[in-house]
Amino acid sequence: MESLMEYGEYIYSVPSKFAFELSLVAFAVWMWKKNLAESNSTRKMTDQEKAQILANFTPEPLCDDIPEDHYALNPRIVSGRIGKRITVNGKDCLNMATNNFLGLSDRPDSNEKATKALRNYGVGSCGPRGFYGTADVHLELESRLAKFMGVEEACLYSYGFSAISSAIPSYSKNHDVIFADEQVNFAIQQGITGSRSTVYYFKHNDPNDLERLLRAQDERDRKDPKKAKNVRRFLIIEGIYMNTGTLVNLREIVKLRAKYKCRLFLDETISFGVLGATGKGVREHFGVPNSEIDLIASTLEHSISSYGGFLCGSSFLMEHQRLCGLAYCFSASLPPLQAVVTLTHLDVVSEDPEIMEKLRENCKKMQNMLMEGLTHLRTDSHPLSPVKVLVLSEAEDRVVAEEKLNAIVTFAENHGVALTVFRRLPKEELLEHPPSIKLTVSSLLTESDMKSVVEVLNEACSQL
Amino acid sequence: MGRKATDERIILDSSIQYQQQRQSEKNGFDELSRGDLKYLREGHFPEDDFEPIPWLMYYATIFSYFVLYVFGTLRDVTRRLGLEKVRSQIEEHRKGYPALYKSFDAFYTRNIYRPIRDCWNLPLLSVPGATITLRDRTSDNYNWTFRYLPTKTTYVNLGSYNYLGFAENEGDCADQVEKCLESNGYSLCSSRHELGTHAEHREVESILASFLGVDEAIVIGMGFATNSTNIPTLVGPGCLIISDELNHASLCLGCKLSGAVTRKFKHNDMRHLEKVLERAVCYGQPKTQEPWKKILIIVEGIYSMEGTIIDLPRVIALKKKYKAYLYLDEAHSIGALGPNGRGVVDYYGADPNDVDLLMGTFTKSFGAAGGYIAGKRSLVNYIRATSFSFAYAASMAPPVARQIIASCRQIMSTSEGEQRLKTLARNTRYFRKRLKQMGFIIYGNDDSPVVPLMLYLPSKIAAFVRDLMDEKIATVGVGYPATPLTESRVRFCLSAAHTREMLDMTLECIDKVGDRLHLKQSVRNRNTSEEILY
Numbered sequence: 001m002e003s004l005m006e007y008g009e010y011i012y013s014v015p016s017k018f019a020f021e022l023s024l025v026a027f028a029v030w031m032w033k034k035n036l037a038e039s040n041s042t043r044k045m046t047d048q049e050k051a052q053i054l055a056n057f058t059p060e061p062l063c064d065d066i067p068e069d070h071y072a073l074n075p076r077i078v079s080g081r082i083g084k085r086i087t088v089n090g091k092d093c094l095n096m097a098t099n100n101f102l103g104l105s106d107r108p109d110s111n112e113k114a115t116k117a118l119r120n121y122g123v124g125s126c127g128p129r130g131f132y133g134t135a136d137v138h139l140e141l142e143s144r145l146a147k148f149m150g151v152e153e154a155c156l157y158s159y160g161f162s163a164i165s166s167a168i169p170s171y172s173k174n175h176d177v178i179f180a181d182e183q184v185n186f187a188i189q190q191g192i193t194g195s196r197s198t199v200y201y202f203k204h205n206d207p208n209d210l211e212r213l214l215r216a217q218d219e220r221d222r223k224d225p226k227k228a229k230n231v232r233r234f235l236i237i238e239g240i241y242m243n244t245g246t247l248v249n250l251r252e253i254v255k256l257r258a259k260y261k262c263r264l265f266l267d268e269t270i271s272f273g274v275l276g277a278t279g280k281g282v283r284e285h286f287g288v289p290n291s292e293i294d295l296i297a298s299t300l301e302h303s304i305s306s307y308g309g310f311l312c313g314s315s316f317l318m319e320h321q322r323l324c325g326l327a328y329c330f331s332a333s334l335p336p337l338q339a340v341v342t343l344t345h346l347d348v349v350s351e352d353p354e355i356m357e358k359l360r361e362n363c364k365k366m367q368n369m370l371m372e373g374l375t376h377l378r379t380d381s382h383p384l385s386p387v388k389v390l391v392l393s394e395a396e397d398r399v400v401a402e403e404k405l406n407a408i409v410t411f412a413e414n415h416g417v418a419l420t421v422f423r424r425l426p427k428e429e430l431l432e433h434p435p436s437i438k439l440t441v442s443s444l445l446t447e448s449d450m451k452s453v454v455e456v457l458n459e460a461c462s463q464l
Numbered sequence: 465m466g467r468k469a470t471d472e473r474i475i476l477d478s479s480i481q482y483q484q485q486r487q488s489e490k491n492g493f494d495e496l497s498r499g500d501l502k503y504l505r506e507g508h509f510p511e512d513d514f515e516p517i518p519w520l521m522y523y524a525t526i527f528s529y530f531v532l533y534v535f536g537t538l539r540d541v542t543r544r545l546g547l548e549k550v551r552s553q554i555e556e557h558r559k560g561y562p563a564l565y566k567s568f569d570a571f572y573t574r575n576i577y578r579p580i581r582d583c584w585n586l587p588l589l590s591v592p593g594a595t596i597t598l599r600d601r602t603s604d605n606y607n608w609t610f611r612y613l614p615t616k617t618t619y620v621n622l623g624s625y626n627y628l629g630f631a632e633n634e635g636d637c638a639d640q641v642e643k644c645l646e647s648n649g650y651s652l653c654s655s656r657h658e659l660g661t662h663a664e665h666r667e668v669e670s671i672l673a674s675f676l677g678v679d680e681a682i683v684i685g686m687g688f689a690t691n692s693t694n695i696p697t698l699v700g701p702g703c704l705i706i707s708d709e710l711n712h713a714s715l716c717l718g719c720k721l722s723g724a725v726t727r728k729f730k731h732n733d734m735r736h737l738e739k740v741l742e743r744a745v746c747y748g749q750p751k752t753q754e755p756w757k758k759i760l761i762i763v764e765g766i767y768s769m770e771g772t773i774i775d776l777p778r779v780i781a782l783k784k785k786y787k788a789y790l791y792l793d794e795a796h797s798i799g800a801l802g803p804n805g806r807g808v809v810d811y812y813g814a815d816p817n818d819v820d821l822l823m824g825t826f827t828k829s830f831g832a833a834g835g836y837i838a839g840k841r842s843l844v845n846y847i848r849a850t851s852f853s854f855a856y857a858a859s860m861a862p863p864v865a866r867q868i869i870a871s872c873r874q875i876m877s878t879s880e881g882e883q884r885l886k887t888l889a890r891n892t893r894y895f896r897k898r899l900k901q902m903g904f905i906i907y908g909n910d911d912s913p914v915v916p917l918m919l920y921l922p923s924k925i926a927a928f929v930r931d932l933m934d935e936k937i938a939t940v941g942v943g944y945p946a947t948p949l950t951e952s953r954v955r956f957c958l959s960a961a962h963t964r965e966m967l968d969m970t971l972e973c974i975d976k977v978g979d980r981l982h983l984k985q986s987v988r989n990r991n992t993s994e995e996i997l998y
């Protein structure tokens with residue numbers, strides 16, 4: 001009795017606690033009811049029945065069989081260093097397939113610096129950033145990247161693919177809304193899946209379609225204004241689309257962003273170090289101010305020819321990333337020697353912006369040659385894009401088209417040009433992409449190199 | 465290969481156990497799973513240890529959070545009144561937008577994490593070996609920002625995952641990596657499916673497969689991504705994942721991305737796992753009651769926050785009984801466990817082919833970066849063809865691959881490698897036993913080189929880490945959200961590179977600090993006079 005009174009007094013003194021306890025009890029009762037309902041619907045089984053079911057249970061095999069001639073099981077083997085030339089299956093070829101747009105992948109000074117870093121830090125960092133995995137070169141690289149991009153802060157990832165796919169779920173949660181271009185690359189698609197947000201894809205590079213979707217969202221929000229107050233809107237685009245080589249219509253999209261109060265995430269996987277006078281990407285190319293874009297993601301595995309990826313933007317966003325970016329917090333940091341290589345390459349690019357100019361020149365020249373010279377292939381890529389996506393000009397059945405493209409690549413390889421079919425996982429992708437060849441342009445190419453590539457392509461096509 | 469056991473006792477025990485288990489498989493599973501579940505382990509493998517939190521400690525911890533909450537709120541009020549300078553970042557140019565972050569998270573970061581932020585992220589200036597050199601830093605504004613000083617300090621390193629001591633900048637591995645850098649460069653700028661398959665990848669994959677004793681293996685540039693980009697290729701809608709409740713974030717992300725239903729079982733609790741499995745098989749998918757297409761069990765070898773070792777023989781038995789598949793993440797156990805360093809499979813003497821997918825990372829024992837998946841040929845081929853990382857992400861850099869080849873070779877076939885395994889096992893037992901003798905509450909298995917020492921109170925994280933820093937010892941404090949709210953802890957990672965002198969010095973300091981912070985909370989009987997042999 002006394003204890004009961006004590007309890008009464010206690011309730012009286014801390015009402016919020018009482019409310020909390022009451023809600024706990026209510027929750028427990030609810031769970032119990034729910035469990036009861038569940039166990040009623042799934043009736044009890046005897047041990048015999050269980051054994052019977054287990055004996056009859058035949059799960060699917062864990063994996064499908066992959067045919068022996070699948071391209072992934074018979075990869076072409078690269079050996080030695082890669083640069084303007086590449087050794088494929090022991091044969092020296094002109095490199096038109098790897099993403100080292102600025103031709104930085106074969107520099108003796110970077111090698112020297114990497115070796116020096118190796119002799120100081122070893123290879124692995126043996127820990128995530130928080131637990132003694134932050135080397136001074138990581139910090140240096142982050143501030144260098146921020147300066148390069150002209151933003152407040154940058155956040156380094158140890159894998160390009162993980163940067164954007166980890167960033168999206170750390171900001172966008174399950175009741176938020178994402179608007180994304182339908183051609184976004186696979187890493188973004190994974191990030192969107194991971195966020196569990198509602199997603200609307202707009203037609204590729206089509207601001208009108210985007211506006212239609214945004215209006216529809218406004219309409220929905222008007223019906224439930226209370227909920228809408230907490231629904232964040234994210235807009236996700238790429239600078240140059242990896243899948244198509246097209247350039248984003250940034251100015252229009254930025255207008256819509258402001259009008260409909262979205263936050264804008266921009267993936268510069270291809271355009272970083274390529275577009276803009278100092279290599280800042282599409283933002284610089286279009287002259288869009290920093291305040292319009294909330295977060296920029298890019299890889300360091302393409303034009304910078306190193307390893308890893310990064311996010312950059314305001315400190316307000318980056319700080320959150322350092323605590324909540326899953327692939328940032330729960331993974332070992334980038335090997336310091338790779339950070340050193342990146343630093344060296346950023347210096348090279350800043351000191352000599354000419355090489356980016358040279359690259360853009362080459363991209364345009366290549367585009368012209370492809371547009372004018374190609375007989376059986378065509379491209380819709382932007383002239384400034386270092387990635388040219390070549391499709392067969394006549395529509396073909398998928399299997400036939402793939403065979404033809406493979407034959408072209410093999411022919412080219414035999415004639416000293418390394419190309420690659422654009423590899424995707426059709427089953428996993430959002431859209432179906434026509435089979436294509438991915439041709440990459442680098443600043444090291446000369447005019448005659450590019451001419452010879454077009455010639456080889458045409459020859460290959462005529463052999464089909 | 466075919467090396468003599470480094471610790472004959474372990475091998476012997478494990479093979480006896482495995483025989484027993486094989487026998488029981490033949491006799492029918494009931495004996496194993498329904499009978500006395502304990503018998504397999506008796507006397508052989510150390511049990512996972514979870515001494516419960518002393519009740520006084522529990523209430524003290526709750527109270528401590530209450531105090532932190534009150535002070536945090538007070539400071540928020542003073543900030544709002546303008547008595548204290550607001551240093552948090554605010555979002556510019558986005559007025560009138562829904563707030564980007566939840567307010568609780570921001571409160572926690574601002575008022576609880578921020579004041580003790582100096583315990584993490586110290587900049588590393590050297591190789592993370594047995595000792596570590598860190599840049600000194602200081603803060604003029606209570607850890608809101610740091611100022612880096614020109615000075616540096618060297619600490620004994622109990623924080624890095626350098627189990628076998630391969631974080632080195634000289635010696636055979638580093639020499640080989642240097643040569644590789646010279647001849648193969650530092651990056652390939654392409655994916656494995658396009659033109660990024662280098663001769664070095666071939667070599668590392670074949671050597672890894674023979675090290676693990678399976679048909680084939682593949683390597684991927686990041687350990688985290690190895691999980692998050694490959695689990696979705698194996699299971700999808702209509703499939704069930706049964707995952708240990710304490711699985712790593714990368715595994716959870718992989719589960720989430722796969723679209724399969726995920727159910728959890730209590731950490732390393734085989735009875736509960738069996739219950740979940742039985743329910744899954746007998747009742748099928750919710751609503752439709754159709755049988756699951758596949759059931760995939762996902763567990764880790766060593767759990768990095770608890771120091772526990774998975775009860776693998778039992779998991780294998782259950783997986784076979786219920787026709788499920790098994791995905792084993794050996795991130796922390798590969799190299800660190802087993803007489804031949806082949807991880808938890810080797811530790812128990814199990815057959816690697818009983819595990820469908822062996823996954824692991826190179827960031828720990830191998831002192832490199834990246835992850836692998838190994839198993840039967842058909843399965844690895846399937847992953848080769850469908851892995852997201854192979855299709856869309858850059859392939860592993862040649863020097864990193866070379867570090868793996870060099871360290872793997874050393875473990876497999878040199879006496880130096882053997883020595884490393886032995887030293888790690890000895891360091892582990894010695895260090896754990898000594899700590900327990902002192903009366904600390906230590907979680908996990910006596911054979912696990914991850915040693916969590918329980919602090920409980922969140923404020924003790926900073927006190928402990930700072931005190932040890934003053935003694936020139938670097939450790940890792942972990943609190944919420946990486947652990948449950950009331951289970952803040954400090955974690956030591958042992959390494960083959962540690963010498964006995966280092967360990968003794970460290971133990972002495974921990975002893976002192978433990979007394980000062982009242983950490984010796986164990987109520988177990990212990991023999992304090994027994995001398996623990998190294």
Ligand SMILES: Cc1ncc(COP(=O)(O)O)c(C=O)c1O
Binds near residue numbers: 686687712793827
């Ligand atoms: C169980 C587990 N899996 C995966 C990882 C990720 O590995 P990595 O650091 O190589 O990305 C970790 C690392 O902490 C881990 O503990």
